[in-house]
Amino acid sequence: MEKKTKNWWDKLGKPQYGGEMVFRASLDIKNFDPYFSEKLTSIYGGWMERLVTDDWTLDPAICDFKTPWHPSKYLRGQLAESWEFPDPSTHVVHLRKGVHWQNIPPANGREFTADDVVFHYTRRHPAEVTAVDRYTVVFKLKTTNRESIFESLHGIAQGPCLENPEAVKQWGDVSDWHHAIGTGPFILKDFVPDSHATLVKNPDYWGYDERWPQNKLPYADSIKYLIIPDMGEALDAMRAGKVDIIRSVSSAEAQAMQKTNPEILLIPMPLPQTLTIQPANDKPPFNDIRVRKAMQMAIDLPAIARDYYHGAADPYPSTITSRDMTGWGFPYDIWPQDLKDEYAYNPALSRKLLADAGYPHGFKTNVVADTSWDMNLLPIVQSYFAAVGIDMEIRPMEHNAMLTFVEIDRKHELVWREYGPIGHSYSPLGAVSRLNSNHLPNWLGINDPVIDAFSPKALAATDEDELKQITKDVNERVARQHFVVSLLQPKSYSLCQPWLKGYHGQIHSIWMGMGGPSRLSLYGARFWIDRKLKKSMGY
DSSP: OOOOOSSGGGGGOOOOOOOEEEEEESSOOOBOOTTSOTTSOBOGGGTSOOSEEEOTTSOTTTOOOOSSOOOGGGEEESSEEEEEEEETTEEEEEEOSSOBOOSOTTTTTOBOOHHHHHHHHHHHSOOEEEEEETTEEEEEOSOOOHHHHHHHHHOSSSTTSOOOHHHHHHHSSOOSGGGOOOSSSEEEEEEETTTEEEEEEOTTOOOBOSSSTTOBSOOSSEEEEEEOOOHHHHHHHHHTTSOSEEEEEOHHHHHHHHHHOTTSEEEEEEOSSOOEEEEOTTSTTTTSHHHHHHHHHTOOHHHHHHHTSTTSSOSOOOOSBOTTSTTSSOOGGGSOHHHHHHTSOOHHHHHHHHHHTTOTTOEEEEEEEETTSOTTTHHHHHHHHHHTTEEEEEEEEOHHHHHIIIIISOOOSEEEOSOOSSSBOSOHHHHHHTTSTTOSSOTTOOOOHHHHHHHHHHHHOOSHHHHHHHHHHHHHHHHHHTOSEEOOOOEEEEEEOTTEESOSOOHHHHOOSTTOOTTHHHHHHHOEEOHHHHHHTTO
């Protein structure tokens, strides 16, 4: 008879101490201070901690933390011990006692207090925050929506990681990695640009494992980020056992890895947004909704799902909120038939709409294409457009140059880039705000008063059901206005060595994309290496 386990995590085995975890960074690390732009790649989530983080004890069957947005009901305290809302716009946070800054000058291991929280939030946010005693902080906010409060104060990126005030006062900021000081389980020991970063165990760390409360953290002796921009090189390192996790691997690459290294775990991951062709809605001909509808109807999404992705993508268009956000948004399966028809492949009707809009022979345009994205799919889209008379030139552009051209200079007509406005698995409130006319940068050129009205409604929502209805309504508005051409939302994969335990795809644990590994101090301390298994496999 099979013995029943007490906790769901017992099947992972007992944690072991020691060893080094090695993660791949696809971009060089550019930032070490949470005050500065989170578009700069950074890993300060490893030595700095947050007030609030993910619940390490939560069964992945309830929430697997694979999507960027984590509802507040699935969060727990990290530096915070508890919190409450005495009224809808007041957030009271009670800090853990006995937490200390790392024993590095000028912090020198002193206790972490409420004044440190006030320093961070007044430095970074225009928040009204007060320390009422040594371990209690009160935030006064304009919104009464609890999800909005958690998003703004404890959001998904690394901004809520708390820096040491003495270090900032001594050096002006902590942009230099030599000035890295936090309360976290690891200390930044070494950084070589375009090569690697090494974090080592903090011997004085305060934390214990919530799953095994007797276990002092962290388990690993160190974490190393190897900066490997080229995916082919990263996959070779994975095959050689030199890297423990790689994210954002395509379906084809994952299948190839399974053939050569069947022992490596393949973890399917939802793409954070849908692939899109993004027109400047404020420029002709794209300011005419008939043109935007025609572009959508020119593309055969089921054929792309079948022939290009070979089943690794659902054949459905998207609106703002991803289908992976169960219970939120306006998924394709509940669309009315008239709306489904506007997204169905119909080249004849596409040509008619172009003619009705004044383009009986089509038109010429160009798309600025971020070369770091999928450049193989773009010619397929180009051929579909050509079949209805849209002559689209592809203009490849390096990522940073593309950002300047699009977001600052606003010289684009169409844009092909990773970051898009639909299919988001980010917070519903954030997704709604990205299409507002006052959102910066508004490279889509959207100026829709109906869309603009949704954000105030969402911020004023008093419960989850009301917020869900508002989110559904704005999703339908976006689908009907065709602000972008929806392509598909393919699956990507994380590859994980079998000896690394605890990882099942938690997106903010090791992620080196925009926002960085904001929960690295949580997960990095709790993941562990099965060194016996690793040795038995010849590594």
